[in-house]
Amino acid sequence: MSGDIQISPHVGELFVKYGVRRQYRSGEVLLEKGALSAQAGFLVKGQLRTFCLGPSGDEISLFYLGPGNLFGSSALVYHAKVMVSVSAISPAEVYLLAADRFWKLWQEHGYPPQDLMAHFVRRITMLSDYICCSHFLEDDKRVAYFLHTCCASSGPSIPYTHEQIAAITGMSRVSVTRILKQFREAGILRQSYRRIEILAPQRLSEVFASLGYFLD
Template sequence: MEPLEQITEFKTSPELIGKLYEYCIRKEYKAGSVVLNENTHIRAIPIVTKGTLRVIRMEEDGREILLYYINAGESCIMSFLGGLHNETSKVKAEVEEDAEILFLPMDKVSLFIKEYPQWLDYIFRLYHKRFEELLEIVNAIAFKRVDERLLNLLQKKSELIQSKTIQITHEQLANELGTARVVVSRLLKQLEENSIVQLGRNKISLM
């Protein structure tokens, strides 16, 4: 089954799927590639058909915090809202795993909203999911200890790649959590001492 046919909202509209394949531009990206930068104009919205993206918010001092992941079959709701209102991007999107992405030009996005209720259902579902994920981020920052957030992040990454071993540096984890590298290194050492993780060179294995 083709990627778009697997999206629940699109299954009842072969015409919409056909139009998406007709108008979208297909691109492939390697892990680590930047798909969207902050403060850039949004000309098209991405629909991920393979791989995973991570959406990050950056502060002026260079610190980052992970907002959410975009998996296969999903799009970036921040790109959708920004492009629809002719605004620049407020986030950065990077490739977590090698990805294939379909880019739908913004003029077609507006057209599809008017002509295909399934497209609007798709956007609303994504908006609801991202809103819940951002609430989780706010809750974690406000009420959870950094060690809890670190372990949750490692578990989420493990689920995404379907592997207990994660290739990542302490610096990258610190950036995604919005904290200092020395804090992450100290907490990882504690997790290792408690037999929760095993540390290697630029990799971490969940026990």
């Protein structure tokens, strides 16, 4: 799913001003699931992928993050552990800040904790969407649901490649390409380099209407 979330601008300001700048190479792991979580990060350049390991040890992609996003936010909960692994899929620049330092600065600046609620609520909703998506057996319904949820949460412009959509939905790249071609020919979307533009979100929802009760 799309992991981009509109968060309070105060978050980025604190990380950039008081955090430690780090750069990561493509493929480098920033956080590993299960490790003690002492600091959160703010992405200013590049793209990150969050993932977990399946029963067979294969990596399961969950969502991707672009600049302006918070990651490792489980550190902001007392004595928390990293919930999902995070790796860079392009050269990335981030700012890291210890959780206790972040909360101290947040309080000193008088920022309300409610400003962070949208981030956590959206993360929970996103993982719920991931579970719903996995319930579809038909490939076209799975892709339609994925695109519809991305459109509803982040707008009609979706910056995912066919390969990334395949990784998130658990399908083959060939199947994703075939279904996107069908949707394009039906006038539901248009495609450009590394981007999908949704033209008719209502028609996407009609594709997976049989599971409509999950959207309440």
